[in-house]
Structures are given as C-alpha cells and as structure tokens.
Amino acid sequence: MPHDPLSRVLYIDLTRKKYWVEDRADLFEKYLGGTGVAVKLLEEELPRGADPLGPDNVIVFAVGPLTALYPLASKTVAVFKSPLTGNLGESHAGGRSAAAIRLAGLGAVVIKGVSEHPVYVSIHGGKVYFRNARTLWGIRSSYTVGRIIREAEPGAGLRTIMRIGRAGENLVRYATVITETYRHFGRLGLGAVFGSKRLKALVVMGKQTIPVAQKSLYRQVYQEIYDAATRSDLMKKYHDIGTPVNVAPLNALGALPTRNLSQARFEEADKISGEAMAAKHLARRTACSHCPVACIHVAALREPYADEPYFYKTSFVSYDYEPIYALGTMLGIGDTEGLLKLIDVVEAAGLDAMSTGVALAWATEALERGIISENETIVKLRWGDSDAYVDAVEKIVSQPNEFYRVLAQGVLHAAEKYGGKEFALVFGGNEMPGYHTGPAAHIGYLIGARHSHLDNAGYSLDQKVYKTQGKPLEPEETVERLMAEEAWRQVLSSLVVCFFARGIYRPETVTKALKPLGIELGDKELEELGWRIYREKYRLKLREGFDPAGLEPPPRIFETPTPYGRLSPEYIRRALNHFARRIADLASSE
Amino acid sequence: MPSRLSVVDSERCVGCQLCMFACARRFGDGGLERSAILIRSIGGVERGFTVVVCRACRDPPCAAVCPEDALRVRRGGGVLLDPNRCTGCGHCRDACIIGAVFWDERANKPNICVHCGYCVNFCPHGVLALEEVAA
Ligand code: SF4
Numbered sequence: 001m002p003h004d005p006l007s008r009v010l011y012i013d014l015t016r017k018k019y020w021v022e023d024r025a026d027l028f029e030k031y032l033g034g035t036g037v038a039v040k041l042l043e044e045e046l047p048r049g050a051d052p053l054g055p056d057n058v059i060v061f062a063v064g065p066l067t068a069l070y071p072l073a074s075k076t077v078a079v080f081k082s083p084l085t086g087n088l089g090e091s092h093a094g095g096r097s098a099a100a101i102r103l104a105g106l107g108a109v110v111i112k113g114v115s116e117h118p119v120y121v122s123i124h125g126g127k128v129y130f131r132n133a134r135t136l137w138g139i140r141s142s143y144t145v146g147r148i149i150r151e152a153e154p155g156a157g158l159r160t161i162m163r164i165g166r167a168g169e170n171l172v173r174y175a176t177v178i179t180e181t182y183r184h185f186g187r188l189g190l191g192a193v194f195g196s197k198r199l200k201a202l203v204v205m206g207k208q209t210i211p212v213a214q215k216s217l218y219r220q221v222y223q224e225i226y227d228a229a230t231r232s233d234l235m236k237k238y239h240d241i242g243t244p245v246n247v248a249p250l251n252a253l254g255a256l257p258t259r260n261l262s263q264a265r266f267e268e269a270d271k272i273s274g275e276a277m278a279a280k281h282l283a284r285r286t287a288c289s290h291c292p293v294a295c296i297h298v299a300a301l302r303e304p305y306a307d308e309p310y311f312y313k314t315s316f317v318s319y320d321y322e323p324i325y326a327l328g329t330m331l332g333i334g335d336t337e338g339l340l341k342l343i344d345v346v347e348a349a350g351l352d353a354m355s356t357g358v359a360l361a362w363a364t365e366a367l368e369r370g371i372i373s374e375n376e377t378i379v380k381l382r383w384g385d386s387d388a389y390v391d392a393v394e395k396i397v398s399q400p401n402e403f404y405r406v407l408a409q410g411v412l413h414a415a416e417k418y419g420g421k422e423f424a425l426v427f428g429g430n431e432m433p434g435y436h437t438g439p440a441a442h443i444g445y446l447i448g449a450r451h452s453h454l455d456n457a458g459y460s461l462d463q464k465v466y467k468t469q470g471k472p473l474e475p476e477e478t479v480e481r482l483m484a485e486e487a488w489r490q491v492l493s494s495l496v497v498c499f500f501a502r503g504i505y506r507p508e509t510v511t512k513a514l515k516p517l518g519i520e521l522g523d524k525e526l527e528e529l530g531w532r533i534y535r536e537k538y539r540l541k542l543r544e545g546f547d548p549a550g551l552e553p554p555p556r557i558f559e560t561p562t563p564y565g566r567l568s569p570e571y572i573r574r575a576l577n578h579f580a581r582r583i584a585d586l587a588s589s590e
Numbered sequence: 591m592p593s594r595l596s597v598v599d600s601e602r603c604v605g606c607q608l609c610m611f612a613c614a615r616r617f618g619d620g621g622l623e624r625s626a627i628l629i630r631s632i633g634g635v636e637r638g639f640t641v642v643v644c645r646a647c648r649d650p651p652c653a654a655v656c657p658e659d660a661l662r663v664r665r666g667g668g669v670l671l672d673p674n675r676c677t678g679c680g681h682c683r684d685a686c687i688i689g690a691v692f693w694d695e696r697a698n699k700p701n702i703c704v705h706c707g708y709c710v711n712f713c714p715h716g717v718l719a720l721e722e723v724a725a
C-alpha cells in the first residue's frame with residue numbers, strides 16, 4: 001500500500017501528557033487492521049493481570065484498510081481489559097469515528113496511563129491536545145457534554161466526539177462510550193475505563209486523502225458494493241424498520257426474553273414492536289459515516305411539564321432491538337412513552353442499555369422474592385413501572401447505598417453478594433443479550449471472545465436450524481459452526497466492516513475490495529487470517545485467566561422453554577467440553 | 591442547457607456522507623481532502639443535518655474578490671478554478687458566507703463544487719439532484 005497511512009499508530013500517555021507515532025507495518029501486514037491489530041497492540045501494552053480500572057489498563061482504537069474507502073466500512077474497534085468481566089473487552093462503534101481516525105492519517109490509537117485531573121483529548125492537524133475537562137466532569141447529561149465539545153472544537157462534519165456520561169465517571173462497570181450521540185462502544189465497560197483514566201472525551205478530526213493503487217478498479221468495485229448495498233434486499237431489514245423489526249418475529253417464536261426471562265413471550269410485544277415504534281414515534285433516520293443503510297432510528301418523544309400548562313419538551317431518542325429488549329420486555333414495559341423515557345435517561349447517563357436492563361430485571365425479581373427489600377432498592381421496583389426504573393437508573397449512577405454500589409459492578413457481583421444466582425442472567429460476567437432462541441445463542445454468549453451476541457451469531461444459527469430441521473444440531477457441531485462464524489467475523493472486524501453488511505462482504509467481495517488497494521488476499525488466506533486472529537485473542541484471554549472449563553450457564557435459561565423446548569444442561573455441558581478441547585488445541589497451534 | 595447541483599430536501603438527509611466521499615472519488619482516491627461538499631449536523635445528530643455546497647451564485651462573491659482572476663464565472667452559475675492562476679490567498683473562502691469554498695490543504699487551493707453531479711448518483715435518499723438552469 002504505497003503512502004497509505006494505515007500503519008501509523010498514535011500512542012497517547014495520559015500520565016505524562018505525551019504522544020508519539022510509530023509505524024507498525026509489521027502488525028498491519030500480518031493482521032490487516034481493526035481487531036487483529038488492536039489485540040496485538042493490547043497484548044504488547046497491557047501488563048499481565050492489570051487492574052481494569054487502574055492506570056495500567058490500555059485502550060486501543062483501530063480501523064482497517066477498507067475504512068473510509070468503501071460503503072459500510074464504518075466501524076471502529078475498541079479493545080481494552082473489561083472491568084465487567086476482568087478479561088478481554090472488545091466493542092465496536094460507528095458514527096464518524098472510523099472515518100475520522102483513518103482520515104487523521106492513523107490506523108490505531110493507543111491510550112495509556114491516567115491523568116491526574118479530568119481531561120479530554122483532541123486530535124487534529126497531526127497534533128494531540130490535552131484539554132482541561134474539569135468543567136465537563138459531573139455534567140448531568142451526556143447530550144450536553146457533546147454539545148459543549150462540539151462548539152469548542154474545530155472540524156464539524158469531519159470529526160468524532162467520543163464521550164462518557166456520569167456512569168463512566170462513577171465507574172459503573174457497564175458504562176459506555178458514546179459517539180455522535182446515538183452510537184456506542186456499548187458493552188463491557190469501556191466508559192468506566194475512560195472514567196478511571198479521568199478521560200472525559202476523545203475528539204478526532206481528519207479528512208486527508210487515502211491514495212489508492214488502482215484508481216479505476218477502485219471506482220468500479222466501489223460501484224458494485226454500493227449497488228449491492230442499496231439495490232439488493234440484503235440490507236432491507238435494517239433499512240426499513242431497523243433492528244427492532246426482530247421484536248415481533250422473536251416474540252411469535254417464543255424467543256423474546258421477558259421479565260427476567262421468566263417468559264419468552266411478551267403479551268404487549270405488539271405495542272413496542274419496531275412497527276409500532278415507527279408508526280407512533282419515528283422522526284428521523286441517521287447513518288454512520290459512509291453507510292447508505294441508515295439503520296439508526298430516532299424517535300421523537302413529546303412530554304408535557306407537570307408544573308406549567310402548554311409547556312413541552314421534545315427529546316430525540318434512538319431505539320434499537322437491544323434496548324427494546326433490555327429496557328422493555330425484560331422489565332415488562334409495554335408502553336412506548338415509558339420505554340423511550342427510560343432509554344433516554346440510560347443514554348444521558350452513559351450506561352449500557354443491555355446490562356442496565358438485565359441488572360434492573362434481576363433486582364426486580366430479587367425484590368419480588370424477598371431476597372432483598374426496599375431498604376436496598378430504595379425504589380419500589382415493579383414490572384412495567386417505567387417511572388420507578390427511571391429512578392433506579394439514577395441510583396445506579398449515583399450509588400447512594402451499598403446495594404447500588406454493588407449493582408453498579410454488574411449482576412454477577414450483586415448475585416454473589418445477595419443471592420439469586422439461579423435467575424442472574426450473566427454469561428462470563430456479562431449480562432445477557434436479547435435472544436432465547438435455543439442452545440446456540442446461549443453457547444455463543446459463553447464462548448464468544450468478547451461475550452457478545454455478535455461474536456458468532458448463535459441466535460441466527462438457532463433460527464436457521466429450527467427452520468430446516470426443528471431440532472438442534474449435535475452439540476459439537478453447534479460449537480464448530482459458531483467457531484467458524486466467529487473466525488470469519490475476525491476478518492470482517494479487521495477490515496473493518498459493519499457486521500450488518502456481512503451479506504455483502506462475502507470472501508470474494510473482500511478479495512475484490514482489497515485488490516485496488518494493493519492487497520492480494522484470496523479465500524484461503526482470509527480464512528487463515530480469521531483463525532490466526534481468533535487464536536491470538538484466546539491466547540490473550542487465557543493469559544488473563546480465562547478458563548473455558550469454568551464456564552457456567554445461568555440456571556434460568558433451562559427453566560423457560562426456547563422454541564426447541566427446554567434446553568438440556570447435558571447438551572450445553574457437552575458443547576462446552578468440546579469447546580474447551582478446541583481452544584486448548586488452537587491456542588497451542590502454530 | 592447548463593446544470594447546477596441542487597439540494598432538494600435536506601430534511602431527508604441521514605448524514606451518511608456518501609456524497610462527500612463520492613466527490614473526492616472523482617479523482618480516484620479515498621478520503622475527503624478534495625471534497626467540495628460537506629454534511630454536518632445542525633448542532634448534534636439529534637437535530638438533523640445540513641448540506642454545505644456551492645449554490646451556483648449568478649454573480650459570485652468568491653469570484654469578485656479573487657485578486658488573480660483565478661475564478662471564472664461558470665455558465666449556469668458558480669465558478670471554475672484556474673489552478674495556475676490561484677496563489678492560495680484564501681479571499682474566496684472568506685467571501686462565501688455559506689462556507690462552500692473548502693480548502694485543499696495539501697495543494698493550498700480552494701475546492702469548489704463544479705456542479706458535475708457525480709455525488710447525486712451516490713445519495714441514497716434523494717437529497718441531491720442535478721437541475722437544468724438557464725445559461
Ligand atoms: S462558492 Fe460560495 S460564493 Fe462562490 S459561487 Fe459558490 S456559493 Fe457563491
């Protein structure tokens with residue numbers, strides 16, 4: 001890649017307020033970019049056994065060769081040690097983050113150390129500025145933080161503003177980093193890592209030219225990918241109703257976790273489905289930079305002020321499938337206004353919607369069963385009572401008592417302290433995503449390298465297999481399929497393309513897209529690359545204490561039937577045993 | 591008949607910036623340095639987007655202030671740059687009150703839309719169009 005700046009890595013030391021750039025062509029040649037390179041950079045920089053909330057933790061943001069060059073190559077990969085799971089944390093977000101980093105002439109940004117006072121860091125024009133952020137610390141709403149930085153910094157339209165809310169400042173272990181208001185490095189607590197470093201925000205601005213080796217071929221391949229993204233049906237589902245299109249079919253299937261997964265169908269699902277949301281509230285669609293799909297659905301929520309007639313506030317709240325699940329069905333909330341209000345406060349606080357919803361669902365059931373009382377919860381939590389949940393979210397952020405201090409560390413900690421592990425929906429320390437589709441989903445949460453439903457898409461395998469044969473594959477076969485999917489996703493997240501575009505970026509398209517950039521990789525090499533990155537991730541996880549034999553599914557998943565009926569513990573056990581053997585082999589392979 | 595790029599309805603704009611990338615791709619490379627159109631939010635993504643691009647003035651202020659006569663008035667409005675005459679003084683940038691004179695830092699010259707319509711083909715949401723105008 002002649003003159004492509006991708007291999008430039010920016011290192012930022014918050015302790016000494018220093019920065020420098022190194023050329024890491026060695027890593028980019030071997031691991032392409034994105035997650036592949038990010039994991040190697042993390043492995044180099046992170047001391048073994050580092051405290052996730054201590055100064056030794058390291059944050060790496062990385063983009064890849066396709067970033068800012070092709071449609072849907074819109075994501076940035078973040079890796080760090082997760083304060084929620086105590087192991088490898090990885091999270092992806094779009095907005096304008098990926099284009100901005102790439103066009104600032106960088107392939108990755110490594111952030112180390114801890115600032116002694118609140119700072120935000122701004123990168124533009126080849127320089128890094130450490131700005132005092134004392135004024136921003138403690139601001140109530142993350143929306144306001146965005147607004148202030150927008151006005152203080154240059155580069156409107158060409159920059160990303162990644163910021164944390166109060167949840168991150170207060171080290172809630174499932175705090176997010178928000179970018180461009182509606183996108184998140186959502187899972188596994190990157191926001192708390194920012195908070196522990198007193199890093200309020202990271203601004204990156206860039207617009208530089210990325211030279212392409214074969215210009216006319218580049219334009220031709222671009223056109224093909226653009227046509228596939230806009231004319232075919234491959235992206236339709238995300239385009240029209242957005243991800244909440246899944247609410248109704250998952251409910252019909254009996255796979256929609258409801259009231260802490262005491263049910264898998266929600267009787268009010270049709271009131272908060274994607275279709276209902278669109279009909280009542282959809283106000284605007286927005287997109288990440290370089291994405292024609294525009295899956296971000298924004299609702300308008302109009303609320304009257306109680307103390308003054310004819311006085312209203314209108315908020316713009318983005319909704320997706322996952323917040324509807326976690327803050328809607330899991331909490332038994334069946335009215336769109338209440339749900340949107342709750343999503344809005346979670347956003348303003350800078351919390352991960354999924355973990356927050358699962359934490360509140362656990363707390364509600366624990367209160368119902370008398371394991372804890374209102375002495376602990378302060379608020380009377382009741383299924384469907386969105387106002388009570390709004391209050392409880394504020395308490396997770398401000399942590400007024402011991403109970404909320406523990407709940408802010410995640411459901412696993414809370415259940416270890418107060419009991420109720422049988423119904424604590426946690427997988428390897430991370431709260432459950434919204435799919436009770438069958439065994440593959442749950443196995444997938446347990447064995448995914450970053451514990452995300454998007455690691456290996458078990459929910460999708462479940463639904464496919466259900467349609468074709470109505471009963472699960474053999475457990476070993478399920479694991480093999482999940483691992484193969486995850487290996488391929490390592491390639492996608494090293495390029496880096498949005499996983500929603502996986503139907504477009506098939507191996508032959510990836511090969512084609514790389515060619516004009518001067519990178520020749522065939523099917524076979526891509527597949528090997530995927531497995532190599534997969535292996536490197538697991539090596540790092542094992543180094544940090546991951547124990548595949550110690551994986552435990554939450555008992556609740558066996559009680560509530562899936563579309564396949566009740567799951568069998570024996571099935572899951574066999575699958576996990578197989579996985580443990582496979583990982584041991586893989587980690588020791590060359 | 592000459593044509594001009596027109597912004598049909600910026601309320602439909604989703605902020606995908608495909609038009610910006612398309613404009614830069616006219617030259618065969620990636621990135622945005624040479625783009626003559628900018629999409630930015632109106633005070634945050636939550637309020638929607640605005641399209642910043644040359645609106646093809648009939649009597650262009652940018653050309654009027656150019657001390658080198660490097661900006662020729664284009665048939666149909668707007669301007670065409672003669673890069674050999676341009677010294678990179680930046681007066682045109684100050685003269686365009688909508689901010690449609692972008693700057694190519696590397697070349698130290700303005701980037702101004704030439705109303706070619708290439709970006710229109712890559713706007714998936716019908717925000718942009720090429721319209722015919724009187725000469
Ligand atoms: S660049 Fe600005 S001043 Fe010049 S013709 Fe276009 S809109 Fe008018």
Ligand code: SF4
Nearest residue numbers: 613703704706707709
């Ligand atoms: S009309 Fe041509 S020059 Fe103008 S913004 Fe579009 S692509 Fe760029």
Ligand code: SF4
Nearest residue numbers: 603604606607609713
């Ligand atoms: S391509 Fe169209 S929708 Fe996308 S940013 Fe440009 S004008 Fe807006």
